[in-house]
Amino acid sequence: MPIPSELNPTPRILMGPGPSDVHPRVLRAMATPLIGHLDPQFLGIMDEVKSMLREVFRTQNDLTFAVSATGSAGMETCFVNLLEPGDEALVCVNGVFGNRMSDIVERCGAKLHRVDAEWGEPIDPAQVKKALEKCRPKVVAIVHAETSTGVLQPVEEIGQMAHEAGALFLLDTVTSLGGADVRVDDWGVDAVYSGTQKCLSAPPGLSPVSFSPAAVEAIQSRKSKVQSWYLDMTMVKNYWGGDRAYHHTAPITSVYALREALRLILEEGLEARFERHRRNHELLRDGLEELGFEFAVAPQYRLPMLNAVRLPDGVEDAPTRKRLLQEYNIEVGGGLGKFAGKLWRVGLMGHSCDENHVNCLLSALRRILR
Amino acid sequence: MPIPSELNPTPRILMGPGPSDVHPRVLRAMATPLIGHLDPQFLGIMDEVKSMLREVFRTQNDLTFAVSATGSAGMETCFVNLLEPGDEALVCVNGVFGNRMSDIVERCGAKLHRVDAEWGEPIDPAQVKKALEKCRPKVVAIVHAETSTGVLQPVEEIGQMAHEAGALFLLDTVTSLGGADVRVDDWGVDAVYSGTQKCLSAPPGLSPVSFSPAAVEAIQSRKSKVQSWYLDMTMVKNYWGGDRAYHHTAPITSVYALREALRLILEEGLEARFERHRRNHELLRDGLEELGFEFAVAPQYRLPMLNAVRLPDGVEDAPTRKRLLQEYNIEVGGGLGKFAGKLWRVGLMGHSCDENHVNCLLSALRRILR
Numbered sequence: 001m002p003i004p005s006e007l008n009p010t011p012r013i014l015m016g017p018g019p020s021d022v023h024p025r026v027l028r029a030m031a032t033p034l035i036g037h038l039d040p041q042f043l044g045i046m047d048e049v050k051s052m053l054r055e056v057f058r059t060q061n062d063l064t065f066a067v068s069a070t071g072s073a074g075m076e077t078c079f080v081n082l083l084e085p086g087d088e089a090l091v092c093v094n095g096v097f098g099n100r101m102s103d104i105v106e107r108c109g110a111k112l113h114r115v116d117a118e119w120g121e122p123i124d125p126a127q128v129k130k131a132l133e134k135c136r137p138k139v140v141a142i143v144h145a146e147t148s149t150g151v152l153q154p155v156e157e158i159g160q161m162a163h164e165a166g167a168l169f170l171l172d173t174v175t176s177l178g179g180a181d182v183r184v185d186d187w188g189v190d191a192v193y194s195g196t197q198k199c200l201s202a203p204p205g206l207s208p209v210s211f212s213p214a215a216v217e218a219i220q221s222r223k224s225k226v227q228s229w230y231l232d233m234t235m236v237k238n239y240w241g242g243d244r245a246y247h248h249t250a251p252i253t254s255v256y257a258l259r260e261a262l263r264l265i266l267e268e269g270l271e272a273r274f275e276r277h278r279r280n281h282e283l284l285r286d287g288l289e290e291l292g293f294e295f296a297v298a299p300q301y302r303l304p305m306l307n308a309v310r311l312p313d314g315v316e317d318a319p320t321r322k323r324l325l326q327e328y329n330i331e332v333g334g335g336l337g338k339f340a341g342k343l344w345r346v347g348l349m350g351h352s353c354d355e356n357h358v359n360c361l362l363s364a365l366r367r368i369l370r
Numbered sequence: 371m372p373i374p375s376e377l378n379p380t381p382r383i384l385m386g387p388g389p390s391d392v393h394p395r396v397l398r399a400m401a402t403p404l405i406g407h408l409d410p411q412f413l414g415i416m417d418e419v420k421s422m423l424r425e426v427f428r429t430q431n432d433l434t435f436a437v438s439a440t441g442s443a444g445m446e447t448c449f450v451n452l453l454e455p456g457d458e459a460l461v462c463v464n465g466v467f468g469n470r471m472s473d474i475v476e477r478c479g480a481k482l483h484r485v486d487a488e489w490g491e492p493i494d495p496a497q498v499k500k501a502l503e504k505c506r507p508k509v510v511a512i513v514h515a516e517t518s519t520g521v522l523q524p525v526e527e528i529g530q531m532a533h534e535a536g537a538l539f540l541l542d543t544v545t546s547l548g549g550a551d552v553r554v555d556d557w558g559v560d561a562v563y564s565g566t567q568k569c570l571s572a573p574p575g576l577s578p579v580s581f582s583p584a585a586v587e588a589i590q591s592r593k594s595k596v597q598s599w600y601l602d603m604t605m606v607k608n609y610w611g612g613d614r615a616y617h618h619t620a621p622i623t624s625v626y627a628l629r630e631a632l633r634l635i636l637e638e639g640l641e642a643r644f645e646r647h648r649r650n651h652e653l654l655r656d657g658l659e660e661l662g663f664e665f666a667v668a669p670q671y672r673l674p675m676l677n678a679v680r681l682p683d684g685v686e687d688a689p690t691r692k693r694l695l696q697e698y699n700i701e702v703g704g705g706l707g708k709f710a711g712k713l714w715r716v717g718l719m720g721h722s723c724d725e726n727h728v729n730c731l732l733s734a735l736r737r738i739l740r
Contacts, residue, residue, distance in 0.1 A: 001425065003636045004418040007626055009405045019404050019622055030623060031401040034389050034573055035379045036701045048374040055371065068575070069439035072618040073600045104599045197619055203404055205438070205575055205621035227597050229474045230443045246706065248442040249567055251575035252389055253400060254624070256377055266373045331406045336616065 012325070013352075015361055016333035017147050017306060018175070019197035019204050020349035022261075026202055029260035030253050037250045045259060046240060046250070052262035056177060056200075056270070057192060057210050059184035064210040065240040066258060067231065068251050071174040071195025074207025076104055077231040078170050078191040081211075081219050082139050085109030090137040090167070092116075092123040092158070096148035096337045097172055101141050108227065113137060119149045119338060120296045120308070125157045132165045138218070139191075140167045145176035147198075148336040150297045150308030150345065152180065159188040168215055174198060177208065178265055178350055179277045179305040190215040196254070199277070199305055201350030202261035205254040261350075277304040280353050284346065287362035291369060296343055305353060307346040308339070315369060317341050328364040382695070383722075385731055386703035387517050387676060388545070389567035389574050390719035392631075396572055399630035400623050407620045415629060416610060416620070422632035426547060426570075426640070427562060427580050429554035434580040435610040436628060437601065438621050441544040441565025444577025446474055447601040448540050448561040451581075451589050452509050455479030460507040460537070462486075462493040462528070466518035466707045467542055471511050478597065483507060489519045489708060490666045490678070495527045502535045508588070509561075510537045515546035517568075518706040520667045520678030520715065522550065529558040538585055544568060547578065548635055548720055549647045549675040560585040566624070569647070569675055571720030572631035575624040631720075647674040650723050654716065657732035661739060666713055675723060677716040678709070685739060687711050698734040 014021045035042050046065070054064050067077050079101070083089060087110040091101045094117040105112045113135045115127045123142060132140075140162035144153055155171060162169040168190040173182045179199030184192050190212040197204035211219070211233070219226075219233050226232040230248065239247035265273060281304035285295065292312030295302060311317060317334060321344070324330045333345035346361070348354075384391045405412050416435070424434050437444050449471070453459060457480040461471045464487040475482045483505045485497045493512060502510075510532035514523055525541060532539040538560040543552045549569030554562050560582040567574035581589070581603070589596075589603050596602040600618065609617035635643060651674035655665065662682030665672060681687060687704060691714070694700045703715035716731070718724075 001421050003633055004422070004629070007399050007402055007415075007630060009402065009409075009411050009415070011403055012405045012409065014404065014406060016406055018619060019406065022404055027401045027403065029377050031397040032377055032379065033381055033397065034384065034392055035382045036384060036386055036389065037574070039379075039382065039695070039701060041379050045377075045379070051371050052374070069443060069600065070618050070621060073439065076598065076600045100599065107595055107597050107599055195619070197622075203621060203623035204407070204619040205624055225477055227477050228446065229470065229477055230439065230446050248440050249388060249565070249574040251440060251573060251624070252567075253573035253627070254575055254621070257623070259374070260377060263373055325409070331409065 010329060013330045013357055013360060015347050015352055015357060016331045017345045017347050018195070018349060020201050020347060020352040022201055022203060023264055023351045025264060026257050026260045029256045032256050034252045037252060038244065038246065042252065043244055045255060049255060049259050049262065050240065052266060053208050056262065056265060057182060057184045058186065059210050061184065061210045061212055063216055063237055066206040066208045066255065068248060069207060070204050071193065071207045073231065074193030074195065074209050075101060075172060076228065077207070077209055078193050079104045079108055080228045080231055081226050081233045082168060082170065082191060082215060083108040083110040084222055084224050087138040088113060088135050089139045089141060090115065090131055090135060092128065092142040094121060094123055094149065094151060095119055095143065095146035097143045097146060120151060122151050122153045122301050123158070125161065128158050128161055132161055137165070137167045139170050141170040143172040144182065145173065145180065145303050145306065147175045147306055148339060150303045150306045151301050152303045156187050163188055168218060175303065175306055178273065179353065180274055184210055196258055196261065199350040200261050200265065202257040203254065205251055206258055277348060277353050280348050280355055280358050281307065283355065284348060284358045287358065291365055305347060305349045307348065308343050309346065310343050312369065320368060323368050324364055328360070330361055330364055380699060383700045383727055383730060385722055385727060386701045386717050387715045388565070388717060388719060390571050390717060390722040392571055392573060393634055393721045395634065396627050396630045399626045402626050404622045407622060408614065408616065412622065413614060415625060419625060419629050419632065420610065422636060423578050426632065426635060427552060427554045428556065429580050431554065431580045431582055433586055433607055436576040436578045436625065438618060439577060440574050441563065441577045443601065444563030444565065444579050445471060445542060446598065447579055448563050449474045449478055450596050450598045450601055451603045452538060452540070452561060452585060453478040453480040454592055454594050457508045458483060458505050459509045459511060460485065460501055460505060462498065462512040464491060464493055464519065464521060465489055465513065465516035467513045467516060490521060492521050492523050492671050493528070495531065498528050498531055502531055507535070507537045509540050511540040513542040514552065515543065515550065515673050515676065517545045517676055518709060520673045520676045521671050522673045526557050533558055538588060545673065545676055548643065549723065550644055554580055566628055566631065569720040570631050570635065572627040573624065575621055576628055647718060647723050650718050650725055650728055651677065653725060654718060654728045657728065661735055675717060675719045677718065678713050679716065680713050682739065690738060693738050694734055698730070700731055700734055
């Protein structure tokens, strides 16, 4: 085989469900020569990342850091550490990622209870309440921002119900963190995970997580070993924590990138960032509706950073996305799961959440659809 | 908390057990703007990475790609996919990483059989033969290059025994791949994993793996689901394979880096690269022995890329390594596990395997120890 030529991907405008565009400062951070993962300077960098993640998660949780793999591994980390065979878990499902949670619960050997809602609708707290009367879950899990449907889930009430039922409250913030308010402590979240490639605008590769003292206690009182060695918090916490005991080799460059992405977020300020996401979402919404797109989600439950829209009559999904990519270098996402072929997912995430991006997409669509 | 200042780690000379130094071309590749993980251009990049990995592993295995996490996750991938609860596995243990394999086997609910050797010595094939008379393992696993002890393990004979016993042969090449010969097909290896941050000289974050047709068959005939969702080959193979079915979001930038690192390897040529590792190892060996260091491993089993040496009498471990780092910016590794505080692990891996590096280290040590 001839050796492939120099890396030369076409520059794209990333407006899909992730990865999002990355700020040039983050790219530059990734070109920084590596230091060792046990170098005192790298330990300092890990501490800075932990502190900044606590600010972004709005938490005081000591056990707050980034799992050395992508967001889905963060999901798995939360479940495999909290659940043991025979435990019960209640999972709220209204899209692909709630389904994925259910799958993982069963792989843990735990008994799964589900509360379902239609795709495109939020979970009804009354249904959760009813379900909690019939089971004794160790964990109640829900997705804050369903990337497959564009639904923003109100979670405070459900978190409270979970605690009243004696359960830990587990929250997926892969798509929301850094783009909409996530209040881990105020909302009583016991285990939370995210991904770097959405509104944090770092490349995919790490999964920020945080565990409350109650979750840490649950992990420490396990009777069995965590089924995953790589994701076992009883060891990983000593690597990211005070002991710095060798576990695996942290992805140095990805940590550099996350550190720079977090610096950018704190420089902008969380509130200003959320406001930017709302503003550009409204601009996009108005433009898309003018073109005949229809939002799949009711206004009060719409995610600003992930716009799920049904195509105007007569507009074909794949060929139109292909034209956007080939003629305009703009990527938008197709539907996932039962929404495949039925809608688009237009991302406005982090650095990609930009008025110029919105204008480019709307102008291109006007040309293509006219 | 004030926002941390600009990323500014001190440039280091990395001569520990990994990460190794990264070629400037790899750093530059990482500064390339991201494209989507389902972009046709990224699918092309994945194909190129798969092809180049096949050359480096010397295999025709179709299922050859990079797991989206570091080397230890590659280890876990191999075991959790091949083993089901109740299966038996025979693990050869002569260091930290054989121990880690044993731990993972037990977390899979499989019955563990061990063949042990002293740390610093290779596994004796006769012991493996004896063990195989007393158990019926589905998998026989061994480490090719024990990073904790510096031992290069001859594996062909043991692989043959595994097959004669009807078992799959699983090999850890985290430290050897790209620095010493690894012949997956010739040696009858059924499952193999490595890491990017050693002799491949890309940043940590991916774990190249390859599965033989027999291993794929074993995975496909499982009765139970793989316990890890993230590492489940029955799904991941459709993401890296023809279907491109969405599973997780690949770490785009890490794949860029691995692609460039593999290009550098193939440009140099595998044989030339191995010869470079041998040559610099000999130079380092002569210099270290002159300074009173003693190799922990007999000459015929020494790894060229990981030199495990006992310190000269009267030389203290931690303070000396600290001086090397602080005064010369040179990182060497300390001992691991039962070798902690007892020896150094001096890495000559990939781009770090350089005559100038060897000269810098030896000159610095002459100054410090005189």
